Amino acid sequence: MQRQQGSVPRGAYHITPIFIGRGEGAVVEDVDGNQFLDFAGGLGCLNVGHLQPRVVEAIRRQTDRYLHGCMHVTPYDGYTRLAEALNARTPGRFAKKTLLVNSGAEAVENAVKIARSYTGRPAILCFQDAFHGRTLLGMSLTGKTHPYKVGFGPFAPEIYRMPYAYCYRCSYGLTYPSCKMHCAHQIEDVFKRIVEPESLAAVVVEPILGEGGFVVPPSEFFHVLTETCRPRGVLLIADEVQTGYGRTGALFACERFGFEPDLLVAGKSIAGGLPLASVTGRTEIMDAPVVGGLGGTFGGNPLACEAALAVLEAFDSENLVQRARHMGDLIEAKMKDWQERFPLIGEVRGLGAMRAFELVKDRQTREPAKEEAVTVIRGCYERGLIILYAGTYGNVIRVLVPLVATDEQIEEGLSVLEASLAAVSQTVTPQSSSSR
Numbered sequence: 167m168q169r170q171q172g173s174v175p176r177g178a179y180h181i182t183p184i185f186i187g188r189g190e191g192a193v194v195e196d197v198d199g200n201q202f203l204d205f206a207g208g209l210g211c212l213n214v215g216h217l218q219p220r221v222v223e224a225i226r227r228q229t230d231r232y233l234h235g236c237m238h239v240t241p242y243d244g245y246t247r248l249a250e251a252l253n254a255r256t257p258g259r260f261a262k263k264t265l266l267v268n269s270g271a272e273a274v275e276n277a278v279k280i281a282r283s284y285t286g287r288p289a290i291l292c293f294q295d296a297f298h299g300r301t302l303l304g305m306s307l308t309g310k311t312h313p314y315k316v317g318f319g320p321f322a323p324e325i326y327r328m329p330y331a332y333c334y335r336c337s338y339g340l341t342y343p344s345c346k347m348h349c350a351h352q353i354e355d356v357f358k359r360i361v362e363p364e365s366l367a368a369v370v371v372e373p374i375l376g377e378g379g380f381v382v383p384p385s386e387f388f389h390v391l392t393e394t395c396r397p398r399g400v401l402l403i404a405d406e407v408q409t410g411y412g413r414t415g416a417l418f419a420c421e422r423f424g425f426e427p428d429l430l431v432a433g434k435s436i437a438g439g440l441p442l443a444s445v446t447g448r449t450e451i452m453d454a455p456v457v458g459g460l461g462g463t464f465g466g467n468p469l470a471c472e473a474a475l476a477v478l479e480a481f482d483s484e485n486l487v488q489r490a491r492h493m494g495d496l497i498e499a500k501m502k503d504w505q506e507r508f509p510l511i512g513e514v515r516g517l518g519a520m521r522a523f524e525l526v527k528d529r530q531t532r533e534p535a536k537e538e539a540v541t542v543i544r545g546c547y548e549r550g551l552i553i554l555y556a557g558t559y560g561n562v563i564r565v566l567v568p569l570v571a572t573d574e575q576i577e578e579g580l581s582v583l584e585a586s587l588a589a590v591s592q593t594v595t596p597q598s599s600s601s602r
């Protein structure tokens with residue numbers, strides 16, 4: 167660790183002070199031989215688990231053929247097969263095409279390029295509390311200032327922002343459903359007072375906020391966005407980098423809301439731990455950029471493509487989408503029980519296996535309990551569980567456990583989390599524990 171601190175900039179942070187030695191399924195062993203249950207999955211990249219056998223075998227097979235050719239020089243079949251698979255499996259029964267790149271941020275950037283090219287419009291609308299990556303455009307689209315934006319300006323122009331349907335912290339002080347989705351309807355006001363729809367290429371939206379704290383909007387949110395944007399030629403880009411591939415109990419979270427975006431961005435878990443991300447969308451939109459306008463040296467690397475095809479096989483053969491729903495039920499039941507017992511928990515939320523709870527110092531004021539969240543997470547690590555926080559206020563504890571974890575591993579991980587939560591709860595005295 168000292169050597170790392172001496173050789174790597176401090177900006178590249180880490181959450182646990184351990185070096186991984188080996189991973190398998192939902193278990194990580196550090197270089198000292200200590201075992202941890204992994205409820206972080208390398209930041210949501212291991213929905214099929216560490217060293218998924220099909221993925222490892224596919225990578226091994228590919229290493230006998232070639233490691234790189236660059237699709238712009240000598241195309242290869244893995245890229246095409248994966249594009250076909252993503253075109254078939256992403257929501258929307260229309261003709262599609264897929265571009266492959268290296269990271270979620272790069273995929274978001276490309277989705278914006280494609281949307282601008284197709285519409286001939288410059289502006290992009292995004293949401294408060296959103297996270298779309300750390301490149302210039304990615305961080306410009308991201309809401310949270312510290313640490314993602316601080317000191318990194320000026321940001322990309324023509325980006326506009328409105329509140330997300332974060333009901334627990336409603337920007338308008340309203341309550342669902344009596345609010346009648348006021349926040350989503352505010353887009354009409356945005357069109358009048360902030361940016362005219364004729365200049366707007368796309369709305370970029372996460373179906374569930376990931377880094378923003380696993381906020382699940384009511385499904386009407388997407389209906390309103392679709393009904394408002396489609397007639398005005400504004401495209402809808404779904405950023406499924408964190409929600410994608412099974413986490414929410416559907417291959418893509420959009421399916422859970424009946425939402426059909428024009429462009430869908432995926433990343434993280436799609437290649438079982440290898441760097442790969444994708445933009446899939448309507449053929450006519452994807453084909454808007456000129457020949458040579460899209461790509462990159464390593465985009466859709468052959469090893470990553472083979473790994474990604476094996477990930478889809480693993481999803482099918484191990485029924486991981488169903489598994490996510492079952493796992494989500496187990497986790498939700500436990501978290502709801504904790505909410506009854508620990509006043510520190512303000513809200514429990516999620517969809518499928520994408521589950522989290524928000525810690526507050528006081529249930530009335532909903533003052534975020536960030537230090538307590540950090541302490542719970544440290545307590546988990548000390549008891550053998552790797553788990554992450556999230557949220558604009560850093561007070562949300564989220565579960566990104568590999569979907570191959572057994573019920574016993576889920577129970578064990580949750581009991582560690584409970585013990586850590588109980589230890590922290592004893593040391594704080596919430597002012598109002600009765601109201602929720």
Ligand SMILES: Cc1ncc(COP(=O)(O)O)c(C=O)c1O
Nearest residue numbers: 269270271297298299376407408
């Ligand atoms: C929703 C979302 N979009 C984009 C990104 C950026 O992905 P990457 O870190 O691969 O660039 C992330 C990463 O956490 C994400 O959660």
